Amino acid sequence: MSDGTQARRTVIYLLDQVLGEGRLLAECYAAGALERLTPEDRARTQRLTLQTLRSLERADRVLQKHLKKSTPLTVQNALRLGAVELCHGAAAHGVVNDMVAIISKHRRHGQLKGLVNAVLRKVAEQGPAEWAKLRVPRLPKWLRKPLAEAWGAEAMLEIEAAHYAGAPLDITGKPGADLTPLGGTALATGSLRLQEAGQVSALAGYGAGDWWVQDAAAALPAQMLQAKAGERVLDLCAAPGGKTMQMAASGASVTAVDTSAARMERLQENLTRTGLTADLVVGDALEQNGQFDAVLLDAPCSATGTIRRHPDLPHAKDGSAFGALIELQAQMLAHAWSLVKPGGRMVFCTCSLLPDEGECQVEEALEMFPDMTVDRDVLPPLGIDPAWITEEGGLRLRPDYWPQQGGIDGFYMALLRKSA
Structure with a gap:
């Protein structure tokens, strides 16, 4: 052998x-x-x-x-x-x-x-x-059909090509950290992209806590929320913690909540490595209370936006959980909104390619809550293509975007403001 x-x-x-x-x-x-x-x-x-x-x-x-x-x-x-x-x-x-x-x-x-x-x-x-003569592998029919209906046949082929190509390594640096020893390419959104990273823990600055691994798409919700020093911020469904660390690095007082004790241990390890602090709570997002200046809800979802890094997902799942997930997201969005102070703000996001888990959730929330509006003005400064801004004012990302730079995870996010 x-x-x-x-x-x-x-x-x-x-x-x-x-x-x-x-x-x-x-x-x-x-x-x-x-x-x-x-x-x-x-x-x-x-x-x-x-x-x-x-x-x-x-x-x-x-x-x-x-x-x-x-x-x-x-x-x-x-x-x-x-x-x-x-x-x-x-x-x-x-x-x-x-x-x-x-x-x-x-x-x-x-x-x-x-x-x-x-x-x-x-x-x-x-x-x-x-x-060499074979086509790019296609997604299973249970997933390919709804995605093709949402984005069209041509886009579907480009999404599948992005999945087959895999994903480079994106990192988020602490404010002021020198990332030049890593090389890589600085993306317009602020992330640093490494095409051939090797062993992550052996890279320059890892041990010093200068940065953490986080796909460029996943780094945008916290940028959109713009947590500030002195603010009380709630991060729901927080683990493994990239967004928590982004907001903690801004000086905000962050409470991070997740149901998984094991994943929260990993978040604590990352906080310790990076020298950042947050209040970690192992618990159900629907059972949290209090009032916060800002809330970030990265709701449980199908994770269909992350297939280029997790190709096991379409083979291990069959779509039967979609309905329950969509219902849970609506419940979480409504409860999270009750935790936002008057005049405060919230980012709702999912790493999904399905509009039912993104655009549709925000459209329905806008009808349900008269004190809710979508802030579109925050989007252009994020370094994104204006074509990615959706009709209701959110941001839609897909794996086939940025094809020359290595793609980006599928994500949906929107900044919601509560009237004073």
């Missing part, structure tokens, strides 16, 4: 969990799936898992001509991983030998090692040429 055997074995396990059990990769990681791996194998496992999930449609098309009947999921996932690696130029000897060795030791499917050997040797010969 090659040095990459353990990584490949773990990739197959993770693919089984996502495609067979409907689990998200984040759940698998939290359960310790990567714990016994070396740092090098951990990085390799994550890279290959994401690459295979993004490429499932292509891998299956390359494999189908060599398979006369369906195979057990674990064997199919080994073949998928092997096909992806071979079609991306990995040495055939190492890939084929590893996959054969892994399947040969499987307690139920060991007898299929010969099939794995034969199929992958054919893929090694023919696969790379076939791969």
Whole structure:
């Protein structure tokens, strides 16, 4: 077996969990799936898992001509991983030998090692040429249909191309921090983008707490809210805490609320590393009370805007939770609005590509609350394209925006002001 055997074995396990059990990769990681791996194998496992999930449609098309009947999921996932690696130029000897060795030791499917050997040797010969001719993988129908209805067929193809390309690393710096040792490209919105980042914790300034990882889209809601020193600010559904740190860095008194104790521990670690402070509350957003100068609600949503970084999502989910999420968002928006002082403000946002989780929520809230207005004036200074401003005055971001710069997560956000 090659040095990459353990990584490949773990990739197959993770693919089984996502495609067979409907689990998200984040759940698998939290359960310790990567714990016994070396740092090098951990990085390799994550890279290959994401690459295979993004490429499932292509891998299956390359494999189908060599398979006369369906195979057990674990064997199919080994073949998928092997096909992806071979079609991306990995040495055939190492890939084929590893996959054969892994399947040969499987307690139920060991007898299929010969099939794995034969199929992958054919893929090694023919696969790379076939791969180059295949279309960009499409989203599953349950998700592709509503997104195509929302944004159109042409935009859908561009969104899928952005998903397949993956995402660079964006970071947000503390005010006054020197980020020049990192290199990268400064985006118009204020984030710094690194195309080839490597190990995050090894980058300059990480240990000193000069910055944190945060997609450029996710950095905009806090910029839109413009928390100020001396203000009482509430961050609902706060973990893992990028927005909390942005607002704490402004000097505001921030209360951050989230239901997940584990994710709040991670937020506390980030606050400690960056030398920032906030009051952390593990609890339900709907049970919070008080009055605040400003509230930021990043509501639970389908997360369909983050698929370029989380390609497991469309394979682990099926859209059945959309209705409950949309109802929960409306409840949270209404409750969060009750926590805003007269004359105060609130940002409502979701990392979703579905208008029902963004534009429609704000349109309905405007009808429900006569003391609510949308502030459009805050948007142009954020460095965004004016074409991204929506009819009701919010900001719509999509993965196909900024294609030459590496895209941006799908997001919706709006700044809502309460009359005095």
